[in-house]
Each structure stands twice: as structure tokens, then as C-alpha cells.
Amino acid sequence: MNPVVVVHGGGASNISKDRKECVRQGIMRAATVGYNILKEGGSAVDAVEGAVTVLENDPEFNAGCGSVLNVNGDVEMDASIMNGRDLSTGAVSAVRCIANPIKLARLVMEETSHCFLTDRGATKFAVAMGVPQIPAEKLITERNIKNLEKDKREKGTQKPDGEKNLGTVGAVALDCKGNVAYATSTGGIINKMVGRVGDSPCVGSGGYADNNIGAASTTGHGESILKVNLARLTLFHVEQGKTLEEAATLSLGYMKSRLRGLGGIILVDKTGNWAVKWTSTCMPWAAAKDGKLHCGIERDESTTVDLP
Incomplete structure (x- = not known):
């Protein structure tokens, strides 16, 4: 099986x-x-964790050190990961003071009998696992401080939440053994209530992976994505014989028409086909397969380069 990885940097x-x-x-x-x-020779789980870690460490993206701020000016992060081989999954929500929530989500998947830990419980588990704690201010960027101030000033005059184009990072992969996986991570919504949790840590909404079908990772308005179970809905269409493009178009179109929710999705199927689709204005994405790297940001934009 020729390996494939696809990543997204959130809708915008x-x-x-x-x-x-x-x-x-x-x-x-x-x-x-x-x-x-x-x-x-790494696994699909290794690949999606590695790709998302890169984005969590990049302040340009709404995850990890680039996470947006809640109403109190704090960072609260969500993440999840899933192994399509056995449907094992790990997720965390409302975590603070760690650099890479996706690594903690994987530890939940592999080192506990649970699927999901939150807030203080997730923090206690992180300490027990030796995950380094970092000062809260290390995750706060000047740009996100300004964005929070701007959102508070404009509250009441902006578009409804369902029309916001919101950031998340994610990855899907197929490894040489035919296993698929997804990983999704986010700082959430600017100016969100304390304790708000969106789609990213929720299996079936923020992502899904099953070797019998494929893997998906989503981005966009979390409340809308949760209501339609966007990732699993899209893979259901794939199960019914739709192409990846058709499946993504159907599920994103349903979310937009039913809820006015905008979003995006990346997909890989069990045979190595991949697709990216979004209804927001743009979505940074990249895909690597057969020694080629494809990427784009705007609609109808795609460039291809050879990988070393």
C-alpha cells in the first residue's frame, strides 16, 4: 500500500x-x-500525531501555541486521535498549560481504558504521564490577544456563529499496512465561554477512522459539526458508494443548508484515494503521496512539488 497523508490548517x-x-x-x-x-515504516497513528504536532508548535495555526483565547483571555485546548485498525481512540478537552494536546490524547488512547478525559482530570493524567507543563503565557500570542479584543468590541454586530469560519488543525493518513488514522486539535472559538467544547475532541464529529472505510478530519463551526456528526456522516456516504468528493460535498452541503454552518473536511479511503473540500472562503491544506506534495489555500488553487 502506498502511504498517504493529508493535513488541514483550519477553515478561514x-x-x-x-x-x-x-x-x-x-x-x-x-x-x-x-x-x-x-x-x-511508521504507522498511520504516528504520522497524524507527527503532522498535527508540527501545527500545534506553529503559532500561525489555532492549536497548541497559536490557540485562540476564551472570554477570560485564557487558552483551553481540545484534541482527539483514532486508530482505524481497532477503532481505539483518545481525546482531551479544556486542557491548559501543555504544548501538544494531541500527544496527551494519544496517551489517553494507549495508556488508559477510557476514550476521553477533560479539564482537571486530563491535567492530572498529563502530570502522571510526565507530560511537561508550561506557563500559560507561553501559549498566548499577541495576535490572539488583539483578536479577542476585536471580537469583544464587535460582539452583536458580527455574523451568526454558524457563519463564522473557524480554525482547527488535523491530519488523516494511510500507512503501508493499510491502516488509517486521524488526528484533530484546536484552541476552539475566539471569546468562547469557559469550558466550551466543540467538535474536535468528539469522535464522529471532529474526525473518524475505520480501516474498512477510511479516515476524516474536520474543521469549521464546532456546534454545527457536532449536530450533524460531520466526519462519520461523510464516511457513511463513502460506505454507500459515493466518491470522496461526492461524500464531502453532500455532508458539507447538508450542514450548510440545515444549519448555515460552514466547514471543511479532509479524507483518505482504504485504497489511498484522498480529497479535500470546504465551504468556508479558504482552507490551508497539503497532501503527500507517491513522492509528490500537493497544497493549496484558496479555492481552485493547487500546487505540486517533488518531495526529497
Whole structure:
């Protein structure tokens, strides 16, 4: 089986020109790291964790050190990961003071009998597992402080939540043994209530992976994604014989028409086909397969380069 990895950097309504190249380089770097893991014999789970870790460590993306701030100006992060081989999964929500929530989610999957830990319980588990704690301010960027201030000023005049284009990072992969996996991580919504949890840590909404079908990772308005179980809905359409593009179009279209919710999804199936689709203005993405790296940000934009 030829390995494949696809990553996304979240849906967006607008990426400024000065940030666009940084975002493009970040998303390409994440896909390259994930692909190299696969080429070296690593598992799909290794690849999606590796790719998402790159994005969590990049302040251009709404995850890890680039996470947006809640109403109190704090970072609360969510993440999940799933192994399509045995449907094992791990998730965390409302976690603070760690650099890489996706690594903690994997520890939940592999070191506990549970699927999901939250808040203080997740923090206690992280300490028990030796996950380094970092000062809260290390996760806060000047840009996100300004974005929180702007959102508070504009509250009541902005678009409804279902029309917001919101950020998440994620990855899906197929390894050489035919196993698939997904990983999704986010800082959530700017100016969110304390304790708010969106779709990203919720299996079936923020992502899903099953070797019999494929893997998906989503981004967009979390409440809308939760209501339609976007990831599992899309893979259901694949099970019914739709192509990946058709399945993504159907599920995203349903979410938009039913709830006015915008979002995006990346997919890989059990044979190595992949697809990216979104209804927001743009979505940074990259895919690596057969020694080629494909990437784009705007609609109808795609470039391809050879990987080393």
C-alpha cells in the first residue's frame, strides 16, 4: 500500500497576505513530516500525531501555541486521535498549560481504558504521564490577544456563529499496512465561554477512522459539526458508494443548508484515494503521496512539488 497523508490548517474567511506564505510553509512542513514518518515504516497513528504536532508548535495555526483565547483571555485546548485498525481512540478537552494536546490524547488512547478525559482530570493524567507543563503565557500570542479584543468590541454586530469560519488543525493518513488514522486539535472559538467544547475532541464529529472505510478530519463551526456528526456522516456516504468528493460535498452541503454552518473536511479511503473540500472562503491544506506534495489555500488553487 502506498502511504498517504493529508493535513488541514483550519477553515478561514481571510488570511492576510503577510501571513499566507507562513501558513503555506507550515502546512507543507506538517505534511512532509507525516509523510516521512510513513515512508520510514511508521504507522498511520504516528504520522497524524507527527503532522498535527508540527501545527500545534506553529503559532500561525489555532492549536497548541497559536490557540485562540476564551472570554477570560485564557487558552483551553481540545484534541482527539483514532486508530482505524481497532477503532481505539483518545481525546482531551479544556486542557491548559501543555504544548501538544494531541500527544496527551494519544496517551489517553494507549495508556488508559477510557476514550476521553477533560479539564482537571486530563491535567492530572498529563502530570502522571510526565507530560511537561508550561506557563500559560507561553501559549498566548499577541495576535490572539488583539483578536479577542476585536471580537469583544464587535460582539452583536458580527455574523451568526454558524457563519463564522473557524480554525482547527488535523491530519488523516494511510500507512503501508493499510491502516488509517486521524488526528484533530484546536484552541476552539475566539471569546468562547469557559469550558466550551466543540467538535474536535468528539469522535464522529471532529474526525473518524475505520480501516474498512477510511479516515476524516474536520474543521469549521464546532456546534454545527457536532449536530450533524460531520466526519462519520461523510464516511457513511463513502460506505454507500459515493466518491470522496461526492461524500464531502453532500455532508458539507447538508450542514450548510440545515444549519448555515460552514466547514471543511479532509479524507483518505482504504485504497489511498484522498480529497479535500470546504465551504468556508479558504482552507490551508497539503497532501503527500507517491513522492509528490500537493497544497493549496484558496479555492481552485493547487500546487505540486517533488518531495526529497
